[in-house]
Amino acid sequence: MLAEIATSLTLASVYGLAQMKKDGGVGDDVKKIRQIADAIGLKKNGQSIIIRRRDPADKEKNKFYSEYIFQIPLGLAFSDFETKLNVFQDGLNIKKTLYSFSLSDIKKINIKKLMKLKSLKAKINYIKKFIKDKNSIRKSIEMSYDGMIHFKVYDQDIPNQVDFNVEKWDECNGWKLPLGENREGTVFLDLASGHFVIAGATTFGKSQLLKLMISTLLTNKPNETEMTLVDLKGGLEMQYFEDCKQTINFADDIETAVASLKHIVADIQQRQKMLRVKKVNNVKKAGINKRHFIIVDEASQLAPSQVPSKYKELAKEAQAYMSYITRIGHSMGYTLVYATQYPVGDVMPNQIKANSNTTICFRLETDTQSETVLDQKGAEQIQLQGRCILSVPSGRQQVQTYLIDDKTIKTVVTPNIVIKSRKDDTLAEVRKEGTTNRRYTLELEETEVLN
Numbered sequence: 001m002l003a004e005i006a007t008s009l010t011l012a013s014v015y016g017l018a019q020m021k022k023d024g025g026v027g028d029d030v031k032k033i034r035q036i037a038d039a040i041g042l043k044k045n046g047q048s049i050i051i052r053r054r055d056p057a058d059k060e061k062n063k064f065y066s067e068y069i070f071q072i073p074l075g076l077a078f079s080d081f082e083t084k085l086n087v088f089q090d091g092l093n094i095k096k097t098l099y100s101f102s103l104s105d106i107k108k109i110n111i112k113k114l115m116k117l118k119s120l121k122a123k124i125n126y127i128k129k130f131i132k133d134k135n136s137i138r139k140s141i142e143m144s145y146d147g148m149i150h151f152k153v154y155d156q157d158i159p160n161q162v163d164f165n166v167e168k169w170d171e172c173n174g175w176k177l178p179l180g181e182n183r184e185g186t187v188f189l190d191l192a193s194g195h196f197v198i199a200g201a202t203t204f205g206k207s208q209l210l211k212l213m214i215s216t217l218l219t220n221k222p223n224e225t226e227m228t229l230v231d232l233k234g235g236l237e238m239q240y241f242e243d244c245k246q247t248i249n250f251a252d253d254i255e256t257a258v259a260s261l262k263h264i265v266a267d268i269q270q271r272q273k274m275l276r277v278k279k280v281n282n283v284k285k286a287g288i289n290k291r292h293f294i295i296v297d298e299a300s301q302l303a304p305s306q307v308p309s310k311y312k313e314l315a316k317e318a319q320a321y322m323s324y325i326t327r328i329g330h331s332m333g334y335t336l337v338y339a340t341q342y343p344v345g346d347v348m349p350n351q352i353k354a355n356s357n358t359t360i361c362f363r364l365e366t367d368t369q370s371e372t373v374l375d376q377k378g379a380e381q382i383q384l385q386g387r388c389i390l391s392v393p394s395g396r397q398q399v400q401t402y403l404i405d406d407k408t409i410k411t412v413v414t415p416n417i418v419i420k421s422r423k424d425d426t427l428a429e430v431r432k433e434g435t436t437n438r439r440y441t442l443e444l445e446e447t448e449v450l451n
């Protein structure tokens, strides 16, 4: 037995050392970063960036990156560096050969597993695979600036795809959503923290994310969730949830959408009056646990510039209601989730953008669209389905969102299905009215609630 372990270890060491020799050793990130900056002209009057602090990764303290803090030469801006992030990243990953392998890597080989393999060929293949997997790891960088430029260098990149596992829901307390994974693990969002904007070109993951959000609500807060689902892609994406008891309104055309939003606004105004009587200024203080989520996909179908002329007035009305919901709704227990694949001009109204504190942006077609959503370029460079830039008040980061499968959604939905009476008789009325020269007058009373 001991002899076998020794043979396998020798095998691993010899193979690993051979590969390490081929590579020529591990490079110095600080030196490389400075060389790259110089090579692409990021220096001024002959002065290069100067290293001020090194802070190595410490897995025991859950710190997954090494941080290098540089002073930048006078006359250069952080944006000069930020726009070259890919150049720095690729530079750090340049290898002299195909393999890079260290002695500490050899220690990570699972000896027990190796021992169980019967033939020498299987053992060699196991080690080869281990080395191949190790070498497919790519360093990645995050940059930030606080008077000095911070390079966070991770030994691994964000995963390219992560399938959702229902066990993630056990890790969520309150209104938490398991959004996806970054370089350090799961990223959670608080669904009760404010309104959401979700943007992304077609097939990059918006609908998947909406399904994950709704499934999370139905799993963790089935009795405290109410939903208004506005699916202007023909109702195909949200149809899973149409018959859930939590779905108070379901709209798959502009007229029903406007009618539903109008109801929500009336409900919010009603609730304001109720809170005023109770002399409190939000639902939490009033002891109301229910939250109502208004989920709109695809919001460009409610933008006056994008709809046929006969629907323009309706679209204006819808936008006014949605803006109202984002201004007043949060403290009243109403959350807007505004999703669009086409964030240009009036599809991204200022009020909705300004009043939403979480933005999830998948790939967009142009840098102008990226600026419209995030106030900066970058979303046009995303290549992967499900990869997003998450922007919250505390900062920005890239996340690979979870991919939830239809079977899981069905399992979540089934216990929540109810046979409904036609709840939307009123909506049907409004719809009829809408087709017969209806004149819309906006009466959005903004009642101040007592503090």
Ligand SMILES: Nc1ncnc2c1ncn2[C@@H]1O[C@H](COP(=O)(O)OP(=O)(O)OP(=O)(O)O)[C@@H](O)[C@H]1O
Residues within 6 Å of the ligand: 161, 162, 200, 201, 202, 203, 204, 205, 206, 207, 208, 209, 233, 341, 385, 386, 387, 400, 401, 402, 403
């Ligand atoms: N998080 C993800 N990880 C990996 N692949 C994904 C992810 N989200 C979506 N995809 C892939 O992209 C396909 C389309 O996703 P989705 O339906 O969410 O697109 P979309 O952005 O809503 O597009 P559209 O606006 O045209 O409906 C999915 O069927 C899946 O194959």
